[in-house]
Each structure stands twice: as structure tokens, then as C-alpha cells.
Amino acid sequence: MDYRLSEELKMLKDMAYKFAKNEMAPLSSECDENETYTPEIRKKAAELGLIASWLPEEYGGAGFGVFGNAIITEEISRVDMGIGLNIVVASFGCEAIYHFGTEEQKKKYLPPVCRGEMVSAGAFTEPNAGTDVSGIGTRAVKDGSDYVINGSKMFITNGTICDFMVVLAITNPDAPKRHDRFSMILVPSDLPGITKTKIKGKLGIRASDTAEIAFEDVRVPQENLIGQEGRGFHQVMHFFDMTRVMVAAQGIGISQGCLDTAIRYAKERKAFGTSIGNFQLNQAKLAEMAIRIESLRNMVYKAAWLFDQDTPDYTLSAMAKFLGGQTAVFCANAALEIHGGYGYIAEYEVQKWYRDAKILELYEGTKEAEILTIAKVLMK
Numbered sequence: 001m002d003y004r005l006s007e008e009l010k011m012l013k014d015m016a017y018k019f020a021k022n023e024m025a026p027l028s029s030e031c032d033e034n035e036t037y038t039p040e041i042r043k044k045a046a047e048l049g050l051i052a053s054w055l056p057e058e059y060g061g062a063g064f065g066v067f068g069n070a071i072i073t074e075e076i077s078r079v080d081m082g083i084g085l086n087i088v089v090a091s092f093g094c095e096a097i098y099h100f101g102t103e104e105q106k107k108k109y110l111p112p113v114c115r116g117e118m119v120s121a122g123a124f125t126e127p128n129a130g131t132d133v134s135g136i137g138t139r140a141v142k143d144g145s146d147y148v149i150n151g152s153k154m155f156i157t158n159g160t161i162c163d164f165m166v167v168l169a170i171t172n173p174d175a176p177k178r179h180d181r182f183s184m185i186l187v188p189s190d191l192p193g194i195t196k197t198k199i200k201g202k203l204g205i206r207a208s209d210t211a212e213i214a215f216e217d218v219r220v221p222q223e224n225l226i227g228q229e230g231r232g233f234h235q236v237m238h239f240f241d242m243t244r245v246m247v248a249a250q251g252i253g254i255s256q257g258c259l260d261t262a263i264r265y266a267k268e269r270k271a272f273g274t275s276i277g278n279f280q281l282n283q284a285k286l287a288e289m290a291i292r293i294e295s296l297r298n299m300v301y302k303a304a305w306l307f308d309q310d311t312p313d314y315t316l317s318a319m320a321k322f323l324g325g326q327t328a329v330f331c332a333n334a335a336l337e338i339h340g341g342y343g344y345i346a347e348y349e350v351q352k353w354y355r356d357a358k359i360l361e362l363y364e365g366t367k368e369a370e371i372l373t374i375a376k377v378l379m380k
């Protein structure tokens with residue numbers, strides 16, 4: 001096994017980092033404070049092929065595969081996870097269209113997302129059902145040639161700014177097996193009956209749009225079904241198998257950003273007549289951050305690489321997602337501590353990273369949910 005990045009991937013990594021530094025960093029604290037969404041940055045990223053870069057060229061992507069996309073996600077999250085999400089999840093939901101959609105759906109929806117002209121969302125969580133995906137209540141009932149959708153979704157990333165959503169709804173309430181009751185449906189977000197309400201006041205990733213969405217008698221043609229009717233739950237689980245690797249890659253990025261900043265600060269800050277970086281207790285923190293980041297990076301790269309070989313290891317993806325959240329939270333905490341009191345104030349970026357990191361243990365499966373997934377395989 002060759003652990004070196006190819007020249008092409010090295011260039012991609014460098015380009016993504018420079019883009020993030022030049023375009024995102026200057027707006028970081030302003031967007032965090034004002035909860036500003038950044039469509040201009042998303043469009044610039046699209047011009048460089050950074051959006052949904054894992055998609056093959058025939059659907060508008062750059063064809064970098066899951067590995068290449070993980071590297072882009074890492075470098076962008078190394079600078080700002082909140083603004084970064086406007087790029088790395090501008091295509092959230094498209095994974096399902098690519099894997100299960102019809103050729104017509106793929107041709108219609110995927111290229112405009114890659115070009116930065118459209119944004120997608122994946123609407124699965126509901127006010128009363130998050131971890132328990134099969135507890136959702138949104139219904140899609142057949143009426144003539146349409147589905148009529150009623151229900152509500154909670155915490156939907158890109159919710160108020162998306163052009164279309166991949167919605168999980170109950171279509172077969174009487175199916176004998178609970179998990180066979182659901183379907184995924186592609187829903188344009190400007191249809192009558194859809195109400196989108198932005199959720200304000202998030203702890204972190206404040207530049208990322210999050211919304212509650214209500215569906216009241218929303219009509220979509222039955223041809224908007226993604227994949228097979230009754231397979232929605234299974235398709236969502238498959239969807240998360242891939243997106244988990246990307247969340248884990250966000251974890252590498254933010255953790256590396258914390259380490260870079262903490263090293264810089266430790267060299268500059270003086271106490272007791274020397275740099276605080278000379279104190280072994282601080283060095284131990286920096287070393288442990290580096291060890292954890294390198295372990296995470298190896299795990300994520302392996303999980304991503306296996307996807308590109310068509311031999312995905314879903315348990316490894318769940319492990320990577322778990323480790324990604326844990327590493328990010330650890331590194332943000334350690335970086336803040338190394339900054340002492342200055343880590344606690346808005347002037348220093350590390351306080352924002354401390355707030356941003358926590359989401360990695362919550363969305364796309366809580367850390368507890370990842371443990372359950374891994375344990376289930378172990379106990380088979």
C-alpha cells in the first residue's frame with residue numbers, strides 16, 4: 001500500500017487550502033457573529049471544482065472520488081467549518097440521487113449543484129425523530145400521479161437556501177417490516193405548501209444555514225421518487241455510510257486548524273521568562289493533538305480510499321466519524337487551554353473552533369449512534 005498522496009492530490013490539497021485562506025478566512029468572524037450564509041464563496045468554489053468533487057465528470061463533478069473530496073473537505077474545514085459547510089455540503093442529498101436516482105434525475109439535478117447554481121438538502125430528521133430515523137411521521141400519500149406530502153423536518157442544513165431536498169417520508173405505512181415503510185422523494189423547495197424557518201442562535205457553525213421545514217399538502221409528481229418505493233430507510237443508511245467519511249474529514253480539518261494555531265501561539269506567548277511552548281505540559285497537549293489527528297487522518301483516508309475501490313467498509317466509516325468528533329472536541333479544547341484566557345474571547349479564532357467542533361459529535365449520527373452501529377457489527 002502506497003501512503004503517499006499523488007502529485008494531483010497534493011495540488012488539490014494545496015489549492016483547497018489556499019482558497020479557504022484567501023476567500024473564507026477574512027470573513028470568518030463576521031459570518032460567525034452575524035450567522036451569514038456565503039453564496040458568493042460557494043460559487044467561487046464551484047469554479048474550482050470544489051463542490052461535489054466526488055461526482056464523476058458526466059454529472060458535472062470533478063471526478064476526484066471520495067478520497068479527493070475528503071482532502072478538499074479537510075483543507076476547507078481547517079480554516080472555517082461554518083463557511084466551509086456552504087461548500088462541502090452544498091450538495092447534501094445528492095449522494096442519494098447519484099446512487100439511487102434515475103438517469104433523468106441525475107442529469108437534471110447534479111450538474112447545476114456542481115456549477116454552484118443550485119443547492120441541495122437532505123431532510124430526514126424530524127422534531128420527534130432524530131437518531132430513531134424509523135420514528136419519523138412525515139407522510140407521502142399517492143393521489144393521481146402525485147405524492148401529497150404532509151409533515152415537518154427539523155435541523156435541515158441548507159433548509160432555507162436550498163433549491164431542492166431529498167425528503168424521507170412514509171409511503172407504505174402497512175408494510176409488515178417497519179423499515180420497509182419509507183421512501184426518498186425529491187422535492188423542489190419552492191413548491192406551494194412548504195414553509196422554511198431558519199433556526200437562529202446555534203452554538204457553532206453559524207455561517208451554515210439550518211432550518212425547520214413544514215410540508216402542508218405539498219404535491220410532487222410520483223416520478224420524483226428516488227430509487228424504489230419502500231427502500232427509503234435502507235437508502236438513507238447507505239447515504240450516511242458515505243457522508244460519515246466526509247464528516248470525519250471535517251474533523252481532521254478543524255483539529256489540524258486548532259493544532260496549527262496552538263503551536264503558533266505557544267511559540268509567541270511568554271510566561272516565566274520563556275515561551276509557553278517550552279513547558280512540557282503544553283508540549284504534551286500539542287503532541288497528543290498531533291497523535292490523534294494523524295490516527296484520524298489515516299482512518300479517514302483509508303475509509304475514503306476503500307470507497308473509491310468499490311469496497312467500502314461501513315464499520316470503518318462509523319469509526320472514522322466517531323473518532324472525527326472526538327478528535328475535534330479534544331483538539332479544540334486543548335488549543336483553547338493553550339491560549340489561556342485569550343482562548344475564551346472572540347478576538348481569538350480558537351473560541352469559535354471550540355464551539356464549531358461539538359457539532360461533529362451530533363449531526364449525521366450522534367457519537368452514541370456510531371458506537372451502536374460499531375457494536376452491532378462486533379456482536380453479530
Ligand SMILES: Cc1cc2nc3c(=O)[nH]c(=O)nc-3n(C[C@H](O)[C@H](O)[C@H](O)COP(=O)(O)OP(=O)(O)OC[C@H]3O[C@@H](n4cnc5c(N)ncnc54)[C@H](O)[C@@H]3O)c2cc1C
Nearest residue numbers: 122123124125129130131132155156157363364365366368
Ligand atoms: C446544526 C445541525 C445540522 C443538522 N443537519 C441535518 C440535516 O441536514 N438533515 C437532517 O436530516 N438532520 C440534520 N441534523 C439533525 C441531526 O442529525 C440530529 O440532531 C441527530 O441525529 C440527533 O437526533 P436528535 O437531535 O433528535 O437527538 P435524539 O435522537 O433525541 O437523541 C438524544 C440523545 O439520546 C441519545 N440516544 C438516542 N437514541 C439512543 C439509543 N438507542 N441508545 C443510546 N443513546 C441514544 C443520542 O445519542 C443523544 O445523545 C442536524 C442537526 C444539527 C444540530
